Amino acid sequence: MAFINALPGAVAEGLIWGLMGIGVYLSYKLLNFADLTVDGSIVTGACVCAVMLAGGFPVWLSVIAAFFAGSVAGFVTGLLHTAFGVPEILAGILTQLMLYSVNLAILGGKSLVAINPRVNNLLVHMSNNPRTIIVMLIFVAATIIGLWLFFYTEFGLTIKSTGDNPNMSRAQGVNVKLTQVLGLALSNGIVALSGAMLAQYKGSANINDGRGAIVIGLAAIFIGLSVSLKIKPNFVVSMIGVVGGGIVYYIVYNFVILLGLKTDYLKMLSAIIVAVFLAVPYLKKEHFTRQRKLPSNGINTRIGGGENA
Amino acid sequence: MLRITNLHKTFNPGTINANTALDGVDLHLNDGDFASVIGGNGAGKSTLLNAIAGVWKPDCGTIEIDGVDVTQMPEYRRAKYLGRVFQDPMMGTAPDMEIAENLAIAARRGTRRRFVWGVRREERIRYKALLATLELGLEDRLSHKVGLLSGGQRQAVTLLMATLNRPKLLLLDEHTASLDPKTALKVLELTDQIVQQNKLTTLMITHNMKEAIAHGNRLIMMHGGRIIVDVSGDEKKNLTVKQLLDLFTQASNGAISDRMVLG
Amino acid sequence: MKKILSVILAVMLLAVSLTACDNKSDQPAGSSDTESTATSYTVGICQLMVHDSLDQATQGFIDALTEEIEAVGKEVDIDTQVAGEANLCPTVINTFTAKQVDLIMANATPALLAAANATTSIPVLGTSITDYADTFAGDIPDNVSGTSDAVPFAEQAQMMIDTLGLVAGDQVGVLYCTNESNSLIQYEAVKELFEAEGIVVKAYTFSETTELQTISNSMANECKAVYIPSDNTVAANDTIVGTICTEKNVPIYTSYGGDICYASLSISYYDLGVETGKMAAQILLGEKDISDIEILTLTPTVTYNEELCAQLGIEIPVN
Numbered sequence: 062m063a064f065i066n067a068l069p070g071a072v073a074e075g076l077i078w079g080l081m082g083i084g085v086y087l088s089y090k091l092l093n094f095a096d097l098t099v100d101g102s103i104v105t106g107a108c109v110c111a112v113m114l115a116g117g118f119p120v121w122l123s124v125i126a127a128f129f130a131g132s133v134a135g136f137v138t139g140l141l142h143t144a145f146g147v148p149e150i151l152a153g154i155l156t157q158l159m160l161y162s163v164n165l166a167i168l169g170g171k172s173l174v175a176i177n178p179r180v181n182n183l184l185v186h187m188s189n190n191p192r193t194i195i196v197m198l199i200f201v202a203a204t205i206i207g208l209w210l211f212f213y214t215e216f217g218l219t220i221k222s223t224g225d226n227p228n229m230s231r232a233q234g235v236n237v238k239l240t241q242v243l244g245l246a247l248s249n250g251i252v253a254l255s256g257a258m259l260a261q262y263k264g265s266a267n268i269n270d271g272r273g274a275i276v277i278g279l280a281a282i283f284i285g286l287s288v289s290l291k292i293k294p295n296f297v298v299s300m301i302g303v304v305g306g307g308i309v310y311y312i313v314y315n316f317v318i319l320l321g322l323k324t325d326y327l328k329m330l331s332a333i334i335v336a337v338f339l340a341v342p343y344l345k346k347e348h349f350t351r352q353r354k355l356p357s358n359g360i361n362t363r364i365g366g367g368e369n370a
Numbered sequence: 371m372l373r374i375t376n377l378h379k380t381f382n383p384g385t386i387n388a389n390t391a392l393d394g395v396d397l398h399l400n401d402g403d404f405a406s407v408i409g410g411n412g413a414g415k416s417t418l419l420n421a422i423a424g425v426w427k428p429d430c431g432t433i434e435i436d437g438v439d440v441t442q443m444p445e446y447r448r449a450k451y452l453g454r455v456f457q458d459p460m461m462g463t464a465p466d467m468e469i470a471e472n473l474a475i476a477a478r479r480g481t482r483r484r485f486v487w488g489v490r491r492e493e494r495i496r497y498k499a500l501l502a503t504l505e506l507g508l509e510d511r512l513s514h515k516v517g518l519l520s521g522g523q524r525q526a527v528t529l530l531m532a533t534l535n536r537p538k539l540l541l542l543d544e545h546t547a548s549l550d551p552k553t554a555l556k557v558l559e560l561t562d563q564i565v566q567q568n569k570l571t572t573l574m575i576t577h578n579m580k581e582a583i584a585h586g587n588r589l590i591m592m593h594g595g596r597i598i599v600d601v602s603g604d605e606k607k608n609l610t611v612k613q614l615l616d617l618f619t620q621a622s623n624g625a626i627s628d629r630m631v632l633g
Numbered sequence: 634m635k636k637i638l639s640v641i642l643a644v645m646l647l648a649v650s651l652t653a654c655d656n657k658s659d660q661p662a663g664s665s666d667t668e669s670t671a672t673s674y675t676v677g678i679c680q681l682m683v684h685d686s687l688d689q690a691t692q693g694f695i696d697a698l699t700e701e702i703e704a705v706g707k708e709v710d711i712d713t714q715v716a717g718e719a720n721l722c723p724t725v726i727n728t729f730t731a732k733q734v735d736l737i738m739a740n741a742t743p744a745l746l747a748a749a750n751a752t753t754s755i756p757v758l759g760t761s762i763t764d765y766a767d768t769f770a771g772d773i774p775d776n777v778s779g780t781s782d783a784v785p786f787a788e789q790a791q792m793m794i795d796t797l798g799l800v801a802g803d804q805v806g807v808l809y810c811t812n813e814s815n816s817l818i819q820y821e822a823v824k825e826l827f828e829a830e831g832i833v834v835k836a837y838t839f840s841e842t843t844e845l846q847t848i849s850n851s852m853a854n855e856c857k858a859v860y861i862p863s864d865n866t867v868a869a870n871d872t873i874v875g876t877i878c879t880e881k882n883v884p885i886y887t888s889y890g891g892d893i894c895y896a897s898l899s900i901s902y903y904d905l906g907v908e909t910g911k912m913a914a915q916i917l918l919g920e921k922d923i924s925d926i927e928i929l930t931l932t933p934t935v936t937y938n939e940e941l942c943a944q945l946g947i948e949i950p951v952n
Binding site for chain 1 (some may be wrong): 643646647714717718721728732747752772840
């Protein structure tokens with residue numbers, strides 16, 4: 062019974078982190094860039110939103126400002142990598158380090174800023190999970206549709222191709238450095254957006270909110286894709302899958318806490334979940350492919366090419 | 371169309387691994403020339419092509435395409451004058467994107483890409499017709515991901531992408547080397563067809579001497595980073611492999627490589 | 634097949650989530666009929682992380698609450714969850730509201746905020762919180778109360794000035810971790826007091842414990858004395874700070890007690906927890922409504938570390 066009661070909260074949180082997962086998907090899968098900036102940019106989004114709300118700004122403005130703040134962070138990482146040749150992972154780490162001080166400054170030196178739900182008209186909040194779920198579904202849907210349209214534009218196609226095959230892109234006249242920077246800006250903007258929603262949801266922005274965020278994002282991706290890729294390996298379905306992965310992740314979390322597992326072990330549980338979802342397709346490929354009959358339509362006779370959507 | 375003057379490039383200068391890949395290359399291609407480039411390993415053929423494409427900047431010398439000095443232009447900006455097909459069939463296309471999307475990206479090479487729809491309906495019709503000319507059955511698979519195609523098919527698509535907008539210069543870097551003989555023949559046929567149809571100025575690297583003689587109106591031989599033989603017109607048409615080998619031995623003072631002989 | 638299955642599952646999930654007993658508004662706050670007739674209660678403790686002071690507060694709470702409830706022949710089931718980090722608090726609180734607990738104890742500010750935002754009906758008692766008014770920007774919800782670990786800064790500052798003979802122009806260093814939600818307030822309060830006497834105050838902050846040694850070195854070189862607020866991170870790693878400062882003959886004063894201070898005016902976190910537990914018992918047993926309970930601050934006790942004082946040449950006042 063308690064488990065059923067916990068579902069609304071689990072789904073609500075799962076949707077918020079699922080949105081974050083979409084942001085990570087853009088950098089990790091689409092751009093093929095392991096971007097660690099997200100641990101910092103999600104906090105930036107939360108902080109900007111919280112501080113603006115405390116300052117009396119309307120919630121829509123605060124959320125949009127959060128998005129832009131995140132984009133700037135992504136832009137910086139992109140710049141470090143393309144203009145200064147810093148390796149991908151390091152570029153993300155450096156920006157993340159810088160963001161700690163930036164976020165602290167945004168919070169005015171405090172480690173935490175509270176959001177007052179009675180004073181501000183919040184979009185999402187812990188006390189009203191059904192409403193949160195509906196609002197997040199709208200946000201997620203709008204984001205997915207928006208991204209789908211964007212990546213089908215002339216320019217958007219080149220961002221996809223940059224991550225898929227940078228050599229081919231350069232040969233086709235694509236300024237690969239520019240597309241990388243813009244792609245990272247977009248990715249971190251979405252992550253910051255989810256941070257803003259998270260801050261509203263739990264009523265506070267905390268300097269440590271981002272710790273381990275990328276693991277949750279990756280978990281959502283791996284869990285989600287392991288199911289959605291089998292249904293249809295296209296962009297929209299994959300992103301829906303990522304959001305679904307976030308929801309599954311939080312349902313499992315809630316379930317496990319209610320079962321009595323000490324929260325001390327939750328970190329280990331997260332790691333195990335991610336490892337399992339990564340290992341299963343790999344093991345299947347290694348040990349079971351020989352026994353499968355190749356279907357006659359030739360779909361499985363691939364030479365090279367990605368297995369990700 | 372293409373004028374290369376005194377091109378030099380040394381990799382890892384001043385170290386033990388120093389390698390002078392291009393040692394003063396001068397080349398002038400006229401409009402419509404189809405030149406085959408042959409030579410042993412390390413002769414500088416791929417380096418020459420990469421220099422023209424702008425993968426890196428030369429140590430000295432100039433490269434002009436249709437009168438425009440492109441020597442200092444970065445690779446992606448130079449792309450609007452060029453069409454390229456690489457040796458690795460996986461390099462020329464984006465595997466996770468559809469065939470139509472790949473073609474659409476190629477079609478906009480050299481233009482300012484904007485936030486408008488990237489693959490229009492009229493385009494798909496055009497691409498379908500173009501793919502049909504390849505006779506590989508790809509015209510029915512426009513929305514399939516390129517990663518599902520075979521190496522030969524991907525190379526054919528790359529060729530199409532390279533020639534879609536009538537580039538000023540077509541660069542083919544041993545583009546049939548990784549293919550099986552049957553597919554290689556098909557791709558070469560297509561190459562000839564497309565080059566002739568569009569009267570493209572072409573530079574084709576090949577290790578196969580028979581191929582080099584049979585295709586194009588000009589034959590260039592490189593060795594040690596320089597061009598040592600350059601025949602064209604009737605003289606080239608009537609060459610035999612043996613004559614070519616003799617020419618080479620003369621010009622390179624006896625150096626010969628297995629790969630050339632087995633061509 | 635998989636596609637249809639996934640869609641069906643998703644729709645079911647959505648339906649349940651949107652209509653499931655969203656018990657936030659259902660739970661009556663301290664309503665007399667449930668409380669006085671019930672024989673057992675459930676209480677959820679959400680502790681921010683593993684830390685000595687927080688652990689002690691939780692223990693004090695559990696001991697006191699259990700004692701009070703059992704004294705009247707009833708039972709209480711206490712679910713203790715240590716979230717580990719700030720963004721896990723909402724998840725833990727969600728499980729509490731799902732279980733429809735009778736009371737939530739929030740140990741540390743992120744936990745308190747998560748609880749206060751999750752429910753306006755279930756009573757929420759905070760502990761190890763320094764300043765409730767500051768946390769809620771003045772608007773403390775009706776269902777929130779608790780105990781505060783704030784110490785009287787004026788008395789502390791005066792104590793330091795008197796015992797150390799600090800005069801205008803001396804520099805006092807304040808060491809704290811930027812991750813700690815309560816540290817900045819304490820720093821600012823203490824700074825104001827010292828600066829009123831013309832004493833220079835400088836903040837020495839860090840975010841990772843690996844920085845402690847370097848920062849302590851500069852601090853010991855530049856300051857006449859050091860003040861450490863109730864900062865859990867420093868408290869957990871203060872040995873190195875103590876070694877460096879004592880070596881340079883710089884006396885340390887802490888708000889949390891501990892071994893490295895020559896003196897402190899502090900409270901026991903265990904006692905804090907006990908007071909919170911007593912409050913909880915009153916609420917559960919229907920004796921008091923949470924909206925009537927004032928935030929409680931404990932009276933701190935003065936302690937002097939005789940050995941350190943002797944080492945540093947500080948005279949302990951007779952009273």
